[in-house]
Amino acid sequence: MSIPIIQQIRVGSYILKQKILKKEKYPLVLMLEPLFRCNLACAGCGKIDYPKEILDQRLSVKECIDSVEECGAPIISIPGGEPLIHKEMPIIVSELVKRKKFVYLCTNALLMEKKLEQYKPSPYFTWSVHLDGLKEDHDKAVCQEGVFDRCVSAIQKAKSKGFRCNVNCTVFDNVNESSLIKFLDYVTDVLKVDGITISPGFAYERAPDQKHFIKRSNTKNFFRKIFKSKNFKKWDFSHSGLYLDFLAGNQNYKCTPWGNPTRNIFGWQKPCYLLGEGYVKTFKELMESTEWDKYGTGNYDKCSDCMAHCGYEASAVTDVFESPLKAINVAMNGPKTDGAMAQEIDLSKSRDPDFVFDTHVSEMMKRIHAQKESA
DSSP states (O other): OOSOHHHHHHHHHHHHHHHHTTOSSOOSEEEEOOOOOOSOOOTTOOSOOSOHHHHTOOOOHHHHHHHHHHHOOSEEEEOSSOGGGSTTHHHHHHHHHHTTOEEEEEEOSTTHHHHGGGSOOOTTEEEEEEOOSSHHHHHHHTTOTTHHHHHHHHHHHHHHTTOEEEEEEEEOTTOOHHHHHHHHHHHHHTSOOSEEEEEEOOOOTTOSOOSOOOOHHHHHHHHHHHHTSTTGGGSOBSSOHHHHHHHTTOOOOOOOGGGSOEEETTEEEEEOSSOEEEEESSHHHHHHHOOGGGSSTTTBGGGTTOOOHHHHHHHHHHHHHHOHHHHHHHHHHOOOOSSOOOOOOOOTTOBOOOOOHHHHHHHHHHHHHHHHHHO
């Protein structure tokens, strides 16, 4: 099972508590991004286009722990950049596990084997290894040969030492159905991973490759073909059944970005992990000052093709509690792969995009230079 029973129980209890308290907006997964620096330069990534001074910045252990406690989400996903570059990452993970947070450490695995001995297996800790397909597809996606083999070796070694290992797969429009099906079979049958996270790539405005981000209509048709596979039921996705049903075009959810808030070196990021449209100092300020209705598919041009799990998994989980019979049906039978799709959200009134990246960068550069001058 991709999600441990203890996690299902604790997260379910947390959501039920929010419902009892009648909270409409609450975090489910904190995206804790302690640095932007990475040891890869993937063409589809918009996370590393910063000056060296910003790439050298890190969240401290205290800043990470304080952010987790301030937010209160039961699940902590630690992406980057490459988090294993952070010298204090073992301490951060250990402290979060002590607090019984479910930690997913997202890595490209280049440093994973070297760092394994610094971590301990736990039902609260999972390695989430970035794999975008089999050898040729993955190495092409990360723009470096040999990375796939190092990922496989790291996963196998971690599994042999008792760690939980997931793979995190991003789908672009140049991936064909048969190769992805072979990949899903491989990580299930050969690597025997504990779960599979899958999501269509988001069109980062700063990504070098702007040609291969998958369009919303193509996403639905693509996943319908994938989910028709006779092997679908053996693939252990780390998603709710309703999120998979959404990918197949059968649900017309609006995103709930507050479900996956982001804390990084700039602060608390508005509105979500994928869009840096502003930053505030506290989680409370993020929740209360963000104009949530300005964002999302149908509201904002940058969000038009987004179907990423960090925006929509929380929407699907909310629907599980509101429509349990529907959720049970999808869980038992899988997503619908034929017939009419749910009505698409109208994009005609989406507001034009804002471009504020340079503003955030210049403001932080001024702070960094001011700190150096006062030191």
